[in-house]
Structures are given as structure tokens and as C-alpha cells.
Amino acid sequence: xxxxxxxxxxxxxxxxxxxxxxxSISKETNMxxxxxxxxxxxxxxxxxxxxxxVYLDRDPFPDLPSxxxxxxxxxxxxxxxxxxxxxxxxDIISKHNDGMxxxxxxxxxxxxxINQRHIKERVIFTILxxxxxIKAHFDTGRTSEIALACAGNYKDNPLELEANAIASLFYIxxxxxxxxxxxxxxxxxxxxxxxxxxxxxxxxxxxxxxxRIFTYEEYLLDEQQRRRAAIDLVTKFKKGDLTLxxxxxxxx
Numbered sequence: 001x002x003x004x005x006x007x008x009x010x011x012x013x014x015x016x017x018x019x020x021x022x023x024s025i026s027k028e029t030n031m032x033x034x035x036x037x038x039x040x041x042x043x044x045x046x047x048x049x050x051x052x053x054v055y056l057d058r059d060p061f062p063d064l065p066s067x068x069x070x071x072x073x074x075x076x077x078x079x080x081x082x083x084x085x086x087x088x089x090x091d092i093i094s095k096h097n098d099g100m101x102x103x104x105x106x107x108x109x110x111x112x113x114i115n116q117r118h119i120k121e122r123v124i125f126t127i128l129x130x131x132x133x134i135k136a137h138f139d140t141g142r143t144s145e146i147a148l149a150c151a152g153n154y155k156d157n158p159l160e161l162e163a164n165a166i167a168s169l170f171y172i173x174x175x176x177x178x179x180x181x182x183x184x185x186x187x188x189x190x191x192x193x194x195x196x197x198x199x200x201x202x203x204x205x206x207x208x209x210x211x212r213i214f215t216y217e218e219y220l221l222d223e224q225q226r227r228r229a230a231i232d233l234v235t236k237f238k239k240g241d242l243t244l245x246x247x248x249x250x251x252x
């Protein structure tokens with residue numbers, strides 16, 4: 001299901017934040033934009049910022065004292081980040097909280113908590129979402145010392161919507177999406193090649209169509225009409241319709 005629409009101006013701001021990172025990675029590694037994946041994005045943040053990742057999991061023995069940090073054998077999704085810790089958390093947190101970032105002023109370090117109870121693809125998106133907060137909100141002073149991706153009405157928070165848009169661009173940047181279309185990759189091909197969930201890919205494609213294609217091609221439509229048209233086009237593409245391939249040469 002497509003997430004809530006955001007104004008074009010706000011999406012462009014999110015795009016700018018994402019591409020500061022994408023451009024830096026390309027310059028530092030001599031990689032083409034189309035070759036940059038979530039792996040390079042995570043590595044960039046780990047080398048640019050002081051970050052400590054901690055995976056959260058359900059406490060199987062909530063009535064006993066907390067065991068503190070756990071060994072690496074408790075990591076469910078290996079190889080995503082460097083030297084993460086794992087800790088148990090109360091069920092209300094591990095059940096309803098995708099991620100949380102805290103800035104430790106004393107050590108000038110970001111502690112990023114990630115719920116590892118979810119599937120790998122969702123964990124990846126949550127990591128990218130928290131990194132988006134660091135880039136767009138902590139770095140710019142637009143957020144407090146804590147950024148949450150948890151239950152409640154947070155999903156309608158402008159900073160959360162922006163972090164989602166940035167994370168989506170981190171996952172598959174525009175040049176990489178164009179490469180997929182030029183290569184006539186199917187919806188399932190794109191999903192597999194990027195280790196991305198169905199929901200995240202659907203939203204990424206809808207954003208790509210609405211904000212990059214229809215911005216130029218369907219300028220007479222308002223934002224809600226563009227959103228509905230984008231959802232329709234992506235839904236057809238997911239079912240095997242090839243119309244989306246006609247837009248591979250869009251100016252990204």
C-alpha cells in the first residue's frame with residue numbers, strides 16, 4: 001500500500017539530502033550512481049559518523065533481571081552493519097518500535113537501536129530510515145536528541161515522512177531505478193536485486209513515477225491525481241504490464 005503523499009517541494013528537499021550522500025559515495029569510491037546500493041550507504045555512514053548499532057529483541061524472560069548486552073550469536077540478520085550489539089527490550093518496545101536513534105553528546109556518538117524481530121528487508125529499511133534522521137535532522141538541528149520510529153501518530157510527523165522518502169532513495173536511487181528500467185527488469189527482478197520488501201519497492205516506484213516522471217510528463221495533474229495515476233501504473237507494472245519501461249530515459 002502506498003504511503004501518504006508529501007508535497008513536491010518537500011520531496012525535493014528529501015531528494016537533496018539523499019543525493020548529498022549518494023554523490024559523496026560516488027566521488028569517494030568512483031562508483032556509478034546506478035551501482036550504489038543500501039550496502040554502500042550504510043558503509044558510508046559508518047565511516048563518516050560515529051555510530052553504534054544495537055539490535056532490539058523480545059525478552060523471553062521479562063520477569064528476570066536484564067542480561068544486558070548479548071553475544072553476536074543473537075544477531076538475526078548478519079552482515080548489515082559493523083559490530084552491532086543485541087539486547088532484550090520490553091515487549092511493548094520490541095513489538096511496536098521499529099527503530100530509535102539517540103545522540104550521545106558526551107561521546108559525540110549516535111546510538112541507533114533497530115528492532116530485529118522483523119524480516120531482513122524491513123530491518124534494512126529501518127536502518128536507512130534512522131540514517132536519514134542523522135543526515136537530515138540531527139545534522140541540521142531539526143530534531144531533538146532522540147528520533148523515534150514507533151507506534152502512535154508518528155507516521156504523520158513531517159520528519160518521519162521525510163525520513164521515509166530519504167530512506168527510499170537510499171535504497172534505490174534514481175539512476176539505479178533508471179538502470180533497472182533500461183535493463184527491462186521486472187518488478188520481481190528489482191525486488192530481488194535490491195533485497196527490498198514488496199511494500200518498500202511499491203512505494204519507491206510510486207515515488208519515482210509521481211515525483212520524477214509525472215512532474216515532467218503529466219504537469220496538468222494535481223498532486224493527488226498524480227499519486228493515483230502513479231499507483232495505477234506501478235500496480236500494472238507489478239502485474240507484468242510493460243508501460244513503465246517507456247519512461248527509462250526520464251531526466252533523473
